[in-house]
Amino acid sequence: xxxxxxxxxxxxxxxxxxxxxxxxxxxxxxxxxxxxxxxxxxxxxxxxxxxxxxxxxxxxxxxxxxxxxxxxxxxxxxxxxxxxxxxxxxxxxxxxxxxxxxxxxxxxxxxxxxxxxxxxxxxxxxxxxxxxxxxxxxxxxxxxxxxxxxxxxxxxxxxxxxxxxxxxxxxxxxxxxxxxxxxxxxxxxxxxxxxxxxxxxxxxxxxxxxxxxxxxxxxxxxxxxxxxxxxxxxxxxxxxxxxxxxxxxxxxxxxxxxxxxxxxxxxxxxxxxxxxxxxxxxxxxxxxxxxxxxxxxxxxxxxxxxxxxxxxxxxxxxxxxxxxxxxxxxxxxxxxxxxxxxxxxxxxxxxxxxxxxxxxxxxxxxxxxxxxxxxxxxxxxxxxxxxxxxxxxxxxxxxxxxxxxxxxxxxxxxxxxxxxxxxxxxxxxxxxxxxxxxxxxxxxxxxxxxxxxxxxxxxxxxxxxxxxxxxxxxxxxxxxxxxxxxxxxxxxxxxxxxxxxxxxxxxxxxxxxxxxxxxxxxxxxxxxxxxxxxxxxxxxxxxxxxxxxxxxxxxxxxxxxxxxxxxxxxxxxxxxxxxxxxxxxxxxxxxxxxxxxxxxxxxxxxxxxxxxxxxxxxxxxxxxxxxxxxxxxxxxxxxxxxxxxxxxxxxxxxxxxxxxxxxxxxxxxxxxxxxxxxxxxxxxxxxxxxxxxxxxxxxxxxxxxxxxxxxxxxxxxxxxxxxxxxxxxxxxxxxxxxxxxxxxxxxxxxxxxxxxxxxxxxxxxxxxxxxxxxxxxxxxxxxxxxxxxxxxxxxxxxxxxxxxxxxxxxxxxxxxxxxxxxxxxxxxxxxxxxxxxxxxxxxxxxxxxxxxxxxxxxxxxxxxxxxxxxxxxxxxxxxxxxxxxxxxxxxxxxxxxxxxxxxxxxxxxxxxxxxxxxxx
Numbered sequence: 001x002x003x004x005x006x007x008x009x010x011x012x013x014x015x016x017x018x019x020x021x022x023x024x025x026x027x028x029x030x031x032x033x034x035x036x037x038x039x040x041x042x043x044x045x046x047x048x049x050x051x052x053x054x055x056x057x058x059x060x061x062x063x064x065x066x067x068x069x070x071x072x073x074x075x076x077x078x079x080x081x082x083x084x085x086x087x088x089x090x091x092x093x094x095x096x097x098x099x100x101x102x103x104x105x106x107x108x109x110x111x112x113x114x115x116x117x118x119x120x121x122x123x124x125x126x127x128x129x130x131x132x133x134x135x136x137x138x139x140x141x142x143x144x145x146x147x148x149x150x151x152x153x154x155x156x157x158x159x160x161x162x163x164x165x166x167x168x169x170x171x172x173x174x175x176x177x178x179x180x181x182x183x184x185x186x187x188x189x190x191x192x193x194x195x196x197x198x199x200x201x202x203x204x205x206x207x208x209x210x211x212x213x214x215x216x217x218x219x220x221x222x223x224x225x226x227x228x229x230x231x232x233x234x235x236x237x238x239x240x241x242x243x244x245x246x247x248x249x250x251x252x253x254x255x256x257x258x259x260x261x262x263x264x265x266x267x268x269x270x271x272x273x274x275x276x277x278x279x280x281x282x283x284x285x286x287x288x289x290x291x292x293x294x295x296x297x298x299x300x301x302x303x304x305x306x307x308x309x310x311x312x313x314x315x316x317x318x319x320x321x322x323x324x325x326x327x328x329x330x331x332x333x334x335x336x337x338x339x340x341x342x343x344x345x346x347x348x349x350x351x352x353x354x355x356x357x358x359x360x361x362x363x364x365x366x367x368x369x370x371x372x373x374x375x376x377x378x379x380x381x382x383x384x385x386x387x388x389x390x391x392x393x394x395x396x397x398x399x400x401x402x403x404x405x406x407x408x409x410x411x412x413x414x415x416x417x418x419x420x421x422x423x424x425x426x427x428x429x430x431x432x433x434x435x436x437x438x439x440x441x442x443x444x445x446x447x448x449x450x451x452x453x454x455x456x457x458x459x460x461x462x463x464x465x466x467x468x469x470x471x472x473x474x475x476x477x478x479x480x481x482x483x484x485x486x487x488x489x490x491x492x493x494x495x496x497x498x499x500x501x502x503x504x505x506x507x508x509x510x511x512x513x514x515x516x517x518x519x520x521x522x523x524x525x526x527x528x529x530x531x532x533x534x535x536x537x538x539x540x541x542x543x544x545x546x547x548x549x550x551x552x553x554x555x556x557x558x559x560x561x562x563x564x565x566x567x568x569x570x571x572x573x574x575x576x577x578x579x580x581x582x583x584x585x586x587x588x589x590x591x592x593x594x595x596x597x598x599x600x601x602x603x604x605x606x607x608x609x610x611x612x613x614x615x616x617x618x619x620x621x622x623x624x625x626x627x628x629x630x631x632x633x634x635x636x637x638x639x640x641x642x643x644x645x646x647x648x649x650x651x652x653x654x655x656x657x658x659x660x661x662x663x664x665x666x667x668x669x670x671x672x673x674x675x676x677x678x679x680x681x682x683x684x685x686x687x688x689x690x691x692x693x694x695x696x697x698x699x700x701x702x703x704x705x706x707x708x709x710x711x712x713x714x715x716x717x718x719x720x721x722x723x724x725x726x727x728x729x730x731x732x733x734x735x736x737x738x739x740x741x742x743x744x745x746x747x748x749x750x751x752x753x754x755x756x757x758x759x760x761x762x763x764x765x766x767x768x769x770x771x772x773x774x775x776x777x778x779x780x781x782x783x784x785x786x787x788x789x790x791x792x793x794x795x796x797x798x799x800x801x802x803x804x805x806x807x808x809x810x811x812x813x814x815x816x817x818x819x820x821x822x823x824x825x826x827x828x829x830x831x832x833x834x835x836x837x838x839x840x841x842x843x844x845x846x847x848x849x850x851x852x853x854x855x856x857x858x859x860x861x862x863x864x865x866x867x868x869x870x871x872x873x874x875x876x877x878x879x880x881x882x883x884x885x886x887x888x889x890x891x892x893x894x895x896x897x898x899x900x901x902x903x904x905x906x907x908x909x910x911x912x913x914x915x916x917x918x919x920x
Contacts, residue, residue, distance in 0.1 A: 012199075013043065015735060016036075020047070020168070024058055027134045027135075027164050031161070033166070036170045038190070040225070042191070044189060046598065063136070064140070067143060068141070073399050079149040084105055086129075089128065094879070100118050114599070115148055119594065122155075127163050134165070137166065146394070159886070163890055176475040183633070191223060193222070211399070267290065275319040275327075277343055278365070281319075293341055303595070344360075378407040379404075385397040398424050405417040405418045438458065456601075472514075475497055480518050491522055498511075499537035512539055532551065536570075536575050544576070544754065551568060560584070562589075562699060566588040577757065577758055581704055585604060585607070587907075601631060603640055606640050614759060616832060618858055621651055626863030628643070646665060646672075646684050648664050653691035653694055654690060658695055661776045668683070681715040685707050698734030702732050702735040705728040723759040723760060730769035766799045770802060785800070787799075793830060798823075805838075808845055817846045828854070864895060873908075
C-alpha cells in the first residue's frame with residue numbers, strides 16, 4: 001500500500017495554484033477570501049496545504065482551523081481552535097468587543113452577545129495582527145464548522161478587501177452550510193483531465209496492464225484520492241479488481257477504506273472507532289475510551305497497524321485520519337450497538353484539563369449512546385441548550401432541545417422541549433426546522449398553553465406574509481383565550497404576530513377590528529411599546545391618534561431600550577409620524593449596533609430609510625437603505641431586502657435616475673409578488689410613479705400610483721397609500737384624471753379626519769389644490785402655501801413649484817417667479833434633480849436663467865462613503881466609525897482616503913461642513 005502524499009493530488013492544478021498565488025502575493029495591498037469547493041478526495045486539503053507552504057514562504061503568518069462533525073454542535077469550537085492557540089493581542093479591541101470574544105471562546109463566564117459583535121471583534125483582532133504581519137487564515141472542511149464559527153467567518157470574509165488578510169476555506173460539495181451560502185468568491189476543483197489522471201496513475205503504478213489501467217481510470221473519474229487509493233487496492237486484489245461491482249465513487253472509497261479495518265487487531269479497531277466518533281479528542285482521551293470499549297489495555301503501540309494500513313497518520317497529540325472518507329468508512333462499518341458502545345466509552349473517558357467544550361461533548365456522547373428514553377440525559381441536554389443559547393449559539397440550542405425531546409418519555413415534557421426548540425428556530429428564520437419540530441408535536445397531548453404556543457409559533461413564520469402561517473383571526477381568538485387564563489404578556493405576543501400580518505398582507509376590516517379589541521382589553525399600560533405597535537400595524541388609521549400621542553410621550557422619556565425603540569420606530573412609520581421615526585431610530589440604532597443585533601438593526605435601518613425618503617432627507621436615506629439591503633442579505637431577511645431595494649428605487653427616482661429606479665423596482669417586485677408582500681409592492685409602485693413623474697410622463701405615473709388605492713390590487717396597503725397624496729394628485733392632474741382622483745382624495749380626507757398622521761396631513765393641502773375646480777384652485781393653493789411645512793421642505797417646495805406652474809398657465813410670470821426660484825433652491829439643496837429641473841423649466845418660461853445645481857457630497861460619494869463621511873464629520877474616530885458600520889478601522893481609513901479627494905478637501909478636519917448639507 002503506497003503511503004499518502006499531498007503532492008500527487010496537485011498534479012494538473014497549475015491554474016488553481018496560480019489563482020492562490022495571486023491572492024497571497026497581493027495580500028499586503030488588500031486581501032480577500034476564497035472558497036475552494038469540490039467533491040471528497042478532489043484535492044481541496046492538498047491545495048490548502050500548498051497554500052500554507054506558499055504563505056509561509058511569502059512571509060505571511062498562517063492561522064488555521066478545521067470543521068469537525070463531532071464539534072458541530074459546540075458553539076465557537078472552530079473559532080477557539082483558530083484564535084486561542086494563536087494568542088493574538090486583544091488589548092486593542094474596544095471593551096465590548098473584547099468581552100464578547102472572550103465569552104464566545106469560553107474564557108470568561110458571561111452571556112455571548114449577538115454573533116455579529118463577535119464577528120466584528122474577530123475581524124478587528126485579525127486586522128490588528130495583520131498590521132504587523134499579513135495573515136493567511138485557513139479553514140479546512142468548512143461544512144463541518146459549528147454554525148456560530150461559520151457565521152463569524154462569513155462576516156469576516158465579506159470585509160477583507162482593504163485588509164492584509166487572506167481567508168481560504170474548503171467546502172465539500174452537496175453539504176449545505178453558512179459559508180456555502182455567503183456569496184464568497186469560489187474556486188471549484190473539478191476532476192483531473194484524462195491525460196493528467198493517466199500521468200498520475202502511471203506515476204503510482206508503472207507497468208500496469210492496459211485493461212486494468214483503463215478500469216482504474218474509469219473508476220477514478222479524475223479524482224486524485226480515488227486514483228491513489230484504487231491503485232493500492234489493485235496491488236492488494238490484483239485481477240480480482242476487474243470482477244468487483246461498480247460503486248459510486250464516494251461509496252467505493254468508503255468500502256475500500258472500511259475493508260481494511262476488518263483485518264486490524266481488536267484494540268486498533270476500538271481506537272479507530274472512538275477516534276471516528278470523537279473527532280477532536282486527544283490521543284490520550286482516545287486511548288482511555290478505547291480501553292473501556294475493548295475491555296482491556298490499549299496503548300500507543302496499537303496505533304501502528306492503522307498507520308501501516310494507510311488509514312491514519314502519525315501524530316503525537318491526536319489520531320489523524322488521512323481523509324474524512326476514512327472516518328466515514330469506519331463509522332459506516334460499525335453496527336449501531338458498536339457505535340453506541342463507542343459513544344458510551346467516550347462519555348466515560350477522562351478529558352484533558354482546561355477543555356472548555358469537554359462537558360458539552362460528554363453530554364452529546366451520552367445522548368448518542370442512549371438506546372431508550374432517559375430523562376437524566378434529556379435534562380442535561382435541556383440545561384446545555386440554555387447554556388449554549390446564552391453563549392450566542394441558538395442553532396446548537398435548537399439541536400440540543402430536539403435531541404432532549406427524543407430522549408423524553410413524558411409526552412407533555414417532550415412537547416414542551418419541541419416547542420421551545422421551535423420558538424428559538426423562528427428567530428433563526430429556519431422555516432423548515434420550525435415546521436419539522438411542530439409536526440412532531442401534532443400527535444402529542446398538548447395542554448391549552450402548549451396549543452397556544454404552537455399556534456403563536458406558526459403565526460410568526462415570515463411575519464405571516466406568505467399565507468402559510470396561522471391566520472390573524474385564529475391568532476386573535478387564541479390571544480383572547482390566553483388572556484382569559486391570566487397571561488396578558490403572552491397574549492400580547494400572539495397579537496403582535498397577528499398585527500404583523502395586517503401589515504404584510506391584507507386580512508380585512510373584521511380581522512383588524514378583532515385584533516385591536518383584544519389588544520385594548522389586555523391589562524397592560526397604554527404606553528406599552530408592543531401594544532402601541534400592535535395598534536399601529538392593525539389599525540393605523542382608526543388608532544392613529546392613540547399611537548401618535550403614545551409615541552410623543554415615549555419620545556420624551558430619557559432612556560429607551562434599543563429593542564423597544566426599534567419597535568416604536570416601526571409603529572411610527574405605519575402611522576405616518578416620520579419625525580418620530582428619526583427620534584426612535586436615533587435611540588435604537590446605536591444600541592443595536594453596540595449589541596451586535598444585526599437582525600433587528602436591519603429592520604431599524606429599513607424603516608429609517610423608508611421614512612427618510614418620504615421626508616426627502618436623502619443624506620439619511622441613502623446610507624440607511626444601502627446598509628439595510630446589505631445586512632438583509634447577510635442576515636437572510638428577504639422581506640427586509642425587498643423593502644430596502646424598493647426604497648432604493650424611490651431614492652433613484654427622486655435623484656433623477658429613472659432607469660435605475662425601474663431596475664431596482666423590478667428586482668424588489670420579483671422577490672415579493674408571489675408572496676404578496678404588500679408594503680414592498682406598494683413601495684415599488686411609488687418608485688415607478690415618482691420616476692415617471694420626474695420624466696414628465698403623467699399618464700404612466702397615474703397608472704402606477706392609482707394601484708395603491710385599489711383594495712383588489714396587491715400593491716394596496718391601508719396605511720402606506722396615504723403618504724403620497726401630493727404625487728398622486730400631481731399625476732392625476734397632469735394626465736387628465738382629475739375626476740377619478742377626487743374619489744380617492746375623498747377617501748384620504750376621511751382618513752385624515754380619523755388620524756393626525758403628519759405624513760398624510762402634509763400632502764393633502766397640495767392634493768386639494770391640484771384636484772380643485774378651476775374656480776377654487778387659487779384659494780386652495782394659497783391654503784397649501786400657508787400650511788405648516790416647517791419640517792417638510794420638499795412638501796413646501798412641491799407646493800411652490802405646482803402653484804408657480806399654475807400661475808404661469810394663467811399668464812402671471814411675475815407672481816410665479818419667486819415661488820419657482822424658492823422651489824428650485826430647496827430642491828437643489830435636497831438633491832431631487834427632476835424637481836429641480838422642473839422648477840428651472842418654469843423659470844425659463846418666466847425669462848430667468850438658472851445656474852447649474854452645485855453637486856454636494858451626496859452626489860459625489862458612494863452610500864458607504866457618505867455614511868463614513870457623516871460619522872467622521874460628527875467627530876468619530878476611525879475605530880468608532882468601524883464599530884458603527886461593522887468594518888475594521890483600516891477599511892474605514894481606506895474609505896476616507898478615497899472620499900476626501902472626491903470632495904476636494906485635504907483632511908477630515910474639513911468634513912464638518914457636511915453637517916450643513918443635511919436636510920432638517
